[in-house]
Amino acid sequence: xxxFSDETLHARRERLAAALDAEGPAIVIGAGVPLSKPGGLxxxxxxxxxxxxxxxxxxxxxxxxxxxxxxxxxxxFVVPVSDAERLWTADECxxxxxxxxxxxxxxxxxxxRGIVILGCPxxxxxxxxDPPGDMxxxxxxxxxxxxxxxxxxxxxxxxxxxxxxxxxxxCIRPGVTERSIQIELEAAMFxxxxxxxxxxxxxxxGPHAAILHCQPGNQxxxxxxxxxxxxxxxxxxxxxxxxxxxATSGKFTPEQQxxxxxxxxxxxxxxxxxxxGVEWHDVHRTAAGEIAAGLKHLGILTCGIxxxxxxxxxxxxxPHGIGHTLGLGVRDVGGHAPNRNPGRKCCGATPxxxxxxxxxxxxxxxxxxxxxxxILDDAKSYRQQFRDAVDWDKLQPWRAVGGVRIEDNVLxxxxxxxVLTAGIxx
Numbered sequence: 001x002x003x004f005s006d007e008t009l010h011a012r013r014e015r016l017a018a019a020l021d022a023e024g025p026a027i028v029i030g031a032g033v034p035l036s037k038p039g040g041l042x043x044x045x046x047x048x049x050x051x052x053x054x055x056x057x058x059x060x061x062x063x064x065x066x067x068x069x070x071x072x073x074x075x076x077f078v079v080p081v082s083d084a085e086r087l088w089t090a091d092e093c094x095x096x097x098x099x100x101x102x103x104x105x106x107x108x109x110x111x112x113r114g115i116v117i118l119g120c121p122x123x124x125x126x127x128x129x130d131p132p133g134d135m136x137x138x139x140x141x142x143x144x145x146x147x148x149x150x151x152x153x154x155x156x157x158x159x160x161x162x163x164x165x166x167x168x169x170x171c172i173r174p175g176v177t178e179r180s181i182q183i184e185l186e187a188a189m190f191x192x193x194x195x196x197x198x199x200x201x202x203x204x205x206g207p208h209a210a211i212l213h214c215q216p217g218n219q220x221x222x223x224x225x226x227x228x229x230x231x232x233x234x235x236x237x238x239x240x241x242x243x244x245x246x247a248t249s250g251k252f253t254p255e256q257q258x259x260x261x262x263x264x265x266x267x268x269x270x271x272x273x274x275x276x277g278v279e280w281h282d283v284h285r286t287a288a289g290e291i292a293a294g295l296k297h298l299g300i301l302t303c304g305i306x307x308x309x310x311x312x313x314x315x316x317x318x319p320h321g322i323g324h325t326l327g328l329g330v331r332d333v334g335g336h337a338p339n340r341n342p343g344r345k346c347c348g349a350t351p352x353x354x355x356x357x358x359x360x361x362x363x364x365x366x367x368x369x370x371x372x373x374x375i376l377d378d379a380k381s382y383r384q385q386f387r388d389a390v391d392w393d394k395l396q397p398w399r400a401v402g403g404v405r406i407e408d409n410v411l412x413x414x415x416x417x418x419v420l421t422a423g424i425x426x
Contacts, residue, residue, distance in 0.1 A: 003236045004058040008149045012056060012142075013074050019138045022070050025114030025130055028107065029053050031064040032120030046196075050119035051328045054237060055143060061095055065103055065122060069110055077103045140333045145360040150327055151411065153238045154362065155420060156193060158409060160233035161240040162424045164189035169425075172246050174223045178203040178216035181227065189233035198239020198330045202230035209245065210370040210403035212320060221248040226256055226402055232330065239330050241364050242421050243407035256401050259369050262294030263404045264426070266367040270322055274363065274410050274417040280353040281346040284322040287367040288314045288347040295369070300398060303389040312348025313389040316375055316382060321351035323364035326409055332362075357412050362420070366407030371399040 020027070031053040034044035047062050056066050056074075063079035078097035081090055098106075107115050107125045114130045118139065146154070167188035168181050181203050189197070204214035205221045209228035221227060225248045232240035245260065247253075252260055266287040273283045292308035295301040295317060301308050308314045325332045336342050336354035344354050353363070375382055376399065383392065406426055411418040 003153070004149050008147060009056065009058055011147065013068075016056070016139060016142050017068065017070070017073075019142050020068075020070060020135075023113075024070055025116045025135075026070075026107070026110040027068045027116050027118060027135065028103070028122060028125065028129075029056065029066050029119035030117065030122045031057075031059070031062055033062045048237060051237075051332070052119045052139060052143070055328060059095055063100060064095075064097070065100065065119075067103070067106060069113075075106065077106075134338070137335075137338055140335055143328075143333045144325060145358060146327055146362055146411075147360070150238065151360075151362070151420075153236050154240070154327060154409075157198070157233050157235040157238050158240040158242075158420050159423075160189045160192040160194040160235065161231065161242055162421075163192035164194075164231060164233060165229065165242065165244055165424050168229055169244075169246055172221065172227050172248060174221055174225075174248055176221050178205050178208065178214070178219050181229065182216040185229065185231055189231075192233070194233030194235060196234045198232040198234040198241065202228070202243075204228045204403065205248075207373075207402050210372045212370070223249055224253055226252075226404065228403055228405055230405065230407065237328055239326070240409060240421065241326055241330050241366075241407065242409065242424055243366055243368075243405045244424065244426055245404045245406065255398060256404075258294075258298060259398070259401050259404050260406075262291060263367055263369055263406050265294065266290035267365055267406045267408065270365045270367060271408065271410055271417055271419060274357060274365065274412055276359060276412065276414065277356050279356050280322075280351055280363075281344070283357075283365070284346045284349065284351050285309060287322045287365075288318055288349075291318050291367060291369060298398070299391055299394045301389060302391050308389065309347045311386075311389065312345075313386050315348025316386060316390065317369050317371070318347075318367065319349060319370065319372070319375065320368070321346075321349050321353075323366045323407070324352040326362045326364050359412055359414055361412040363410050363412065364407055365410050366405055368403060368405030369401075370403035370405075371395075371401060372403075373399075 029052050031049045034047040037043045065077045067075045076097035077100045078095045079100050080094040116132050117129045164185040168185040171184045182201050203216040205219045205227050206225040208214045227246045230243040269290050270287040273286045292305045292314045325334045334353045408419050408421045
C-alpha cells in the first residue's frame with residue numbers, strides 16, 4: 001500500500017502537471033528493478049524505487065512505471081504479484097494499476113507527440129524515446145519543495161535519530177571503539193521506529209574525525225579524544241542527517257573547545273542565513289567567514305578574512321560545502337539553477353546546491369573544521385600556495401584536535417528557519 005494519502009499523491013501530480021507544457025511530450029518515469037549481487041544467484045541488494053516514481057505513486061514494488069500525457073492525465077503501470085513471489089517473498093495483492101505489459105502499446109499510441117523517459121531506464125521503450133531537454137529541471141523544481149506528509153515522515157526519522165544519538169553519547173568513554181558506538185547508535189534508532197539508515201553511519205575517533213566519511217572500525221577512544229558521529233535513521237526512504245562531535249571524557253580540552261566554538265558559531269550564523277531568496281553559496285560563505293575569523297583569532301590563519309575566502313585558504317580547514325537538500329534520500333533533489341554552470345566553487349569548495357532558497361526546502365547545515373594530513377602535509381601544493389596565509393608552525397599543536405562537524409536539518413519557511421533537529425543536543 002502507498003505510504004502517502006491519495007489526496008497528497010493527487011496534489012503532487014497536479015503540481016508537476018502544472019509545471020509542464022500543455023503541448024509537451026508524454027513522460028514515462030520508471031521505478032527500476034532490483035540489482036543482483038555478484039555471485040549471489042537469486043540474491044539482490046535491498047531495492048529502492050526511483051525517488052521520482054516513489055514520490056508520485058507511493059509504491060515500492062519494482063518494475064513499474066508511471067506515465068503522463070498533457071491534457072489526458074496519469075497512468076500507473078504495475079507488475080502483478082506472481083504465485084512464485086507469494087511463495088518466496090510476498091503475501092500481498094497486486095497493486096492497483098494497468099499491467100506493465102500494456103506500457104509499450106501506450107507509448108506507441110502517444111509516440112507522435114514524443115516520449116521522454118525519466119527515473120530509471122526502461123529498455124523496452126528506450127528506442128522510441130526523446131532527449132529529456134529541460135524536463136528534469138522542471139521536475140526537480142517541483143520536488144524540492146516538501147509537502148506536509150513528507151515533513152511528517154522526515155520528522156519521525158529525525159525523532160528516531162535523536163534516540164540513536166542519545167544512546168551513542170551515553171556509551172562514549174575511554175576504551176570504546178567506533179564500531180561499538182555504531183552498534184548502540186543504530187540499535188536505538190531501530191527501536192525508536194527507524195526502518196533503516198539513510199546512509200552508512202560515520203563514527204570517527206581522534207584522528208579519524210578528520211576523515212569526512214569515516215567507516216566505523218576498531219579505533220579505540222583515548223581519554224582526550226573527540227568522537228564525530230554523522231548518522232541518520234530512515235523511514236519510508238526519508239532520512240535524517242545529523243552530525244554531533246563529543247569529547248570522550250565528557251569535557252573538551254581547551255584546544256578542542258576553541259575549535260568546537262568556532263564551528264558552532266559558523267553553524268548558527270549559517271542557519272540564520274537560511275531565509276527566502278538567499279543564495280546557497282551565500283550561506284556557505286557565511287560559514288566560511290566565521291571559520292576564517294575564528295582561525296585567524298587563534299593565529300592559524302595570518303591573512304585577512306576576505307583573502308582567506310577569495311583565495312580558498314579557508315578550504316584547507318573547511319574542504320566541503322555547507323550542506324545539501326534532504327528528504328527522500330540523504331541528498332535529495334539539489335543541483336543548480338537553470339543557465340548556471342554546474343560545479344561552481346565558493347571559497348574553494350563545491351557546494352551541492354547552487355540555488356536561491358525557497359519555501360519548504362529542507363537543507364542540512366553542516367560546517368566543520370578538520371586537520372587533514374593529506375592536505376596539510378602537501379608541501380608541493382598547498383604549503384607552497386598558502387605559505388603566507390597560514391602560520392604553519394603555530395598550526396602544528398592544533399592538529400591533534402582531528403575534526404569537528406556540527407550538522408542540523410533546517411526547514412525553510414516564510415520567516416525564521418525551523419531547525420527540525422533542535423531536539424538533539426549539541
